[in-house]
Structure formats: structure tokens, C-alpha cells
Amino acid sequence: MIEAQDLTKRYGDKVAVDHLTFRVEPGRVTGFLGPNGAGKSTTMRLVLGLDRPAAGRATINGRPYIQLAQPLRTVGALLEARSMHPGRSARNHLLFLAQTQGLPSRRVDEVLDLVGLREVARKRTRGYSLGMGQRVGIAAAMLGDPSVLLLDEPVNGLDPEGILWVRNLIKQLAREGRTIFVSSHLMNEMAVTADHLIVIGRGKLIADCSTREFIARSSEKSVLVRSPDADRLADLIAAEGGKAIAQQPSDGQAGALSVTHLEAPRIGEIAAANRIVLHELTPRLASLEEAFMELTAGSVEYGGGETTAAGAPSAPSAATPPAASAATPPGSSQ
Amino acid sequence: MTAVSPPPPITAAERPAPPPARRTGFAGRLLSEWTKIRSVRSTAWTLLIFVVVSLGLTGLLTWLTLHSLNTGRNGARDSGILTDPVNFILGTGLGLGQLAICVLGALVITSEYSSGTIRASLLAVPRRYPVMLAKALVFAVLVFIIGEIVAFCSFFIGAVLVNGQTYTLHGSVAGHAVTAHRTLSVSLSQPGVLRAVFGSGLYLTVLGLFALAIGSLIRHTAGAITAVIGMVLVIFPLAGLLPDSWGAHVHAYLPTIAGQLVTQDKPTAGQLLSAWQGFGVFCAWTALLLAAAIFLLERRDA
Numbered sequence A: 001m002i003e004a005q006d007l008t009k010r011y012g013d014k015v016a017v018d019h020l021t022f023r024v025e026p027g028r029v030t031g032f033l034g035p036n037g038a039g040k041s042t043t044m045r046l047v048l049g050l051d052r053p054a055a056g057r058a059t060i061n062g063r064p065y066i067q068l069a070q071p072l073r074t075v076g077a078l079l080e081a082r083s084m085h086p087g088r089s090a091r092n093h094l095l096f097l098a099q100t101q102g103l104p105s106r107r108v109d110e111v112l113d114l115v116g117l118r119e120v121a122r123k124r125t126r127g128y129s130l131g132m133g134q135r136v137g138i139a140a141a142m143l144g145d146p147s148v149l150l151l152d153e154p155v156n157g158l159d160p161e162g163i164l165w166v167r168n169l170i171k172q173l174a175r176e177g178r179t180i181f182v183s184s185h186l187m188n189e190m191a192v193t194a195d196h197l198i199v200i201g202r203g204k205l206i207a208d209c210s211t212r213e214f215i216a217r218s219s220e221k222s223v224l225v226r227s228p229d230a231d232r233l234a235d236l237i238a239a240e241g242g243k244a245i246a247q248q249p250s251d252g253q254a255g256a257l258s259v260t261h262l263e264a265p266r267i268g269e270i271a272a273a274n275r276i277v278l279h280e281l282t283p284r285l286a287s288l289e290e291a292f293m294e295l296t297a298g299s300v301e302y303g304g305g306e307t308t309a310a311g312a313p314s315a316p317s318a319a320t321p322p323a324a325s326a327a328t329p330p331g332s333s334q
Numbered sequence B: 001m002t003a004v005s006p007p008p009p010i011t012a013a014e015r016p017a018p019p020p021a022r023r024t025g026f027a028g029r030l031l032s033e034w035t036k037i038r039s040v041r042s043t044a045w046t047l048l049i050f051v052v053v054s055l056g057l058t059g060l061l062t063w064l065t066l067h068s069l070n071t072g073r074n075g076a077r078d079s080g081i082l083t084d085p086v087n088f089i090l091g092t093g094l095g096l097g098q099l100a101i102c103v104l105g106a107l108v109i110t111s112e113y114s115s116g117t118i119r120a121s122l123l124a125v126p127r128r129y130p131v132m133l134a135k136a137l138v139f140a141v142l143v144f145i146i147g148e149i150v151a152f153c154s155f156f157i158g159a160v161l162v163n164g165q166t167y168t169l170h171g172s173v174a175g176h177a178v179t180a181h182r183t184l185s186v187s188l189s190q191p192g193v194l195r196a197v198f199g200s201g202l203y204l205t206v207l208g209l210f211a212l213a214i215g216s217l218i219r220h221t222a223g224a225i226t227a228v229i230g231m232v233l234v235i236f237p238l239a240g241l242l243p244d245s246w247g248a249h250v251h252a253y254l255p256t257i258a259g260q261l262v263t264q265d266k267p268t269a270g271q272l273l274s275a276w277q278g279f280g281v282f283c284a285w286t287a288l289l290l291a292a293a294i295f296l297l298e299r300r301d302a
Helices: A040-047 A090-100 A105-115 A130-142 A160-175 A187-193 A211-218 A230-239 A264-273 A288-295 B026-038 B041-070 B074-079 B085-115 B117-124 B129-162 B193-218 B221-241 B244-252 B255-263 B275-299
Strands: A002-011 A014-024 A028-033 A055-060 A075-078 A148-152 A179-184 A196-201 A204-210 A221-226 A243-247 A256-260 A280-285 B166-173 B176-183
Touching (some): A002 A040, A014 A040, A014 A055, A014 A179, A014 A196, A014 A204, A028 A187, A040 A055, A040 A179, A075 A130, A090 A105, A090 B026, A105 A130, A130 A148, A130 A160, A160 A179, A179 A187, A187 A288, A196 A211, A196 A288, A230 A243, A230 A256, A230 A264, A264 A280, B026 B117, B041 B085, B041 B129, B085 B129, B085 B193, B085 B255, B129 B193, B193 B221, B193 B275, B221 B244, B244 B255
Parallel strands (some): A028 A179, A028 A196, A075 A148, A148 A179
Antiparallel strands (some): A002 A014, A002 A055, A196 A204, A221 A256, A221 A280, A243 A256, B166 B176
16 A cells, blocks of 8 residues: 655745645555646655655555665556666666565566566667567566556557556556556546546646546536526526536627536526527537546646646636545545 | 567466565675676776776886887986886876776766666665665775786786896986996885785775765766866876965875875875875775765655
8 A cells, every 4th residue: 555645845946746645555556647747757756765755755555665675575666767777688677676675586587577578688778669668667666576566657658569468467466456556647548447546736636536436527518508698597507406617708609608417408498498598509528538638727737727826726617627626535435 | 679579468377476585685785786787888898998908008108118218218217117117017007097997986876877777776775875885895896806906917017027127327427427227126025015006906996986976976977977087187186286285285185196105115205194094095085975975865866
């Protein structure tokens, strides 16, 4: 189990990780999702003791990483940045790691077999493709047969076959009861791999819930309604339990509403009963990727997203619920 | 690009069982650092350059200088080969060869930073200081062995060339032409010679650690190599130009200036430190820098 308590990291004035608290449970794949620059890698580095937090702490099975005597036997990690010498062979890279943990060289050959690199293992990694380099990283993570795995963007640079292989490996490892923490900036990848999601943006926790729940909430249906009498309609929709959010009027058209929690036929009936003219009534279904983008819209590092004074992601302009409401206490959903 | 088969499908049954836990402690870290240092080509290349440059230049420069003496060129007489042939032999080849040790010392740590290997290393040993201690120890033993071999070989090459050579020197004293005969002879049994030769290997060992510490502090290959070589070749020797007694003291206590005393068989006039005192000063500087390197290694984000 991985636990982060109030984890904070600053680089100068910039807050990379902002009071993150979460828990990664064993026996399932926990996806760590966020746009580029959201602080995923930094969080992982904090958990692994590579970076020092400005505040808060992270533990693995109840202990800070630095206190693990032979950490690779407990924790395996694949970092996003390449961490091997191009002039050293994969086998020697794994061998020197194994030697620090008192693992026999036989174990190096075993993990090389596991990732299918045995035949090129004595060649220098300079000539390896991105995918092969990634596999060496996975072999290194598996060296000590750890119960906890942190994988930072493990499918980056892999071909479809490699992606499938990593997915299956991750799921298999979780089924064996291990704690699996996998980061990605791709919602669709996480949707098929992760059982549970921790979503961050600008270093802050946005959501901590099961993937099913996240998808259900994110792909919430909305209805686009246009009416010259949008304000009155919005009040009536609210009275019926719906939720209407005014949209920016584009090219001089009548006021538009994005309505959730109410089906299109019901909205039509309300309008008819109150003699309100409708110009448009369109049911919409946001894609997962769109929903994720909207959810994190206020928190994209390089985007034009605005944040409120409190620093919380601003409510998206479309139909998704405000981000803050998406966060649930760690572990409460299972 | 090497073609490589796709990884095999994973099944729980096929996956090998975890090996039994075995306590290793520091021995495992030493073994690990030895694997690291021997498994990159730069180590072998740098050491080969060190051996070739040191032995080659010792032979070449000694031979050339002797040849110049025979043909009566006066410049060769100022080279010190006549007054202190041992120091000449040990100073020529190793004087340039030592730069290879500086490069290797910096490289063994900076290459970890440039390649990202440091992250893998620190994930395996999160306490961090054992990484530096093990690395320093393994590297020191390696440089000590190669350094002593090269120091003794240099000496013997020089000795073979120098021994038995007789020179007739022409000069003038008070207007009268004077002729002197001198037969050169060096051997390990002469006072201070064995210490100087053995001390050369020791000096190279500490120099390697000095470069390792600088490399760890700077963390960039080019910057660290420039800094170390700049200090050894330029800054420290130039400090000899500092005026007055305080200048002489500052110069005498600089790391490699003090450290080189142990490589000289005869003390020079006005020498402030003895050979072993000088070596002690060099060791103290290096220990201080290594301590700073470990302190910062543990403090800084990797």
C-alpha cells in the first residue's frame, strides 16, 4: 500500500505537488491520471525518496521509502525518464541493481526472460528502441519481485503489441495482490487498465474514485438547449431537478443552456407546457477523453485555464460537475 | 537496430518465484559499484590512455632529454634530470597521465547523472551515502592498483634509460673553463626513492577521489573535468606566484601542490611541508570534499 499525506513539493515559487493526500490499495490497478505537468512524475519521485517533499510525507507499507533496507524487494519503479547508461548492457544494468539487494545473477536472467530481452541483453542499451528501453525498465522494476509497483507512463513509446503486453502484465500483477500505481496522461488508456483512479491537476487532487464511477460521472449525458427565453427555461429546469448552465452565445444566436440530470423529452415537455420557444434540443454524450479534458481544463499547466483565488480548478464551461465535488475521501469508494 | 522477439505472455505459473532473501549490506554495494565501473567502456579507455601516456611519455621525454644532453644543448641541463633524475622520471609521464585519472574520477559519478543511472542507483540504495562510499572505495582500489603499477613501471623505464649514462659538462668558473663528469644512477634503494615511487601511486589514488568528489558536487561531466584539470594544471600552480610568506603558505597547502610532495624523492629548498605532511594535507582536502559531496547527495533532489 502506498500512502501520501499532505504531500507538497515546490520548485521555487511554483507548487508542483499541492497538499496531495491519497492511498493506493493492493490488489487492484490504481491509475494516476493528469495532464502533462500536473505533478504525476514529481509525486512518484516524492514517494520513491528521489525528491524531498516541502511538506507532508509518503509511505510504502507504512514506512518511508528511505527506510527500506532492500527497497527493490518491496518496491519496483519504472520512472518516466530513462535511467540507464547507454554504454552499459541491459544485463549489467540489472546486475548492478541486483547486487545491491543481494539478488543472485540468476534473477537477472529471469527478469530478462520475463520481458523477452534475453537475446539482446549483452548489447549496450544505446542501440535499443524506446520500447526495448521501456522493457529494461520494467525488468528492473520486477527484479526484487516487489509487492508494490510504481510505473510512470509505462506505455509511452510502445507499439500496440507492447501496450497490450504492459496492460496484461499490470492486470496480472494486481490480481496477484500487489499494489499497482500507474500514471498516464491518457484517459482512454486508464479506462481499460485501471480499477481505481486518482486524478490530479496542477498538483492538486481532483478525483479519487473507482474507474467505473469516474466514467459514469464523466460521460454524463447533457442536453444542449437553445431558446430566446433561456433564463426563464433555466429556472423551470432547475425547479424540475435539472441543472442548467448558460453557455456562451456564439454568433449572435439565442441563449444556449447545457442541461444535465434531465432528459431531452422532459425538457421539451417543460418548454411546451410553459409556451417557451425552443430553437434547438440536442442530446450530447461527452467522450471519456473530452470529459477528462473538461475536468482538468482549469488545471492544464500551459493552457489558458483560470483558477479561482483559492486555486481550485474553475468550473468547466460545459456540463461536467465542478471538479471539487468529484473528490471523495481516499478509499471510500470501495 | 537489433530485432527482438516480443515479450512472452505472462502467466502466474510461469513467472519465477522470488529468490530467497539474503542480507548483503555493504559487500553487495561494493560488488554493485564494481559492476558499474567495469561495464562501461570509458573506464577501460581512460585507464588505457593513462597507462600509454604515462609510460610512453616517461620513456620518450627521458630519452629525448638525455639525447639533448649528449648533443650539448644547455636547455636539457635545466630540466632537473641531472640534479634530481628520479623526480624528472616520475614527473614527466605521470604529470600528464594524471589528467586521465582526473577525467575518470569525474566521469564515474557525472556519467550517472548524465545518463540518469543515478536514479536507479538511489532507488536501490535510498540512504544514498553508501553509494558514494562504495563508489569511492572501489574506484580508489582500482586507481591504486593501476597507479602503483604504472608508477613503478615508469620508474624502471626511466632508470634503464638513465643509469650508467655519463655526461661531460662544460662550464666556466671565474673565467676558467671547467669540465665536470657525471654518471647518472637511480635506484629504489636510494633515500626517498621508494617512497617517491610508491607515493606517486598514492597521489594518483587520492587525486582520483578528489576528482570524484568534484564530479559529485558539480554533477556535469564537462564542468567537472574542466574544474578539476583547471585546478590541477592552472590554478594551483599559478598560486605559486602569490607574494610574500602568506602566498607561499597558501600555495603549499593547496591540494595537489601539497599532495605532489610525496612523489618527490628530495625536498626542495624552502619546502614548508614534509612529504607525508603534504600528502596528509591532500587527503584532508579530499576527505572534506567527499564529505561535502555526500552531504549534498543526500540533500539534493536526484
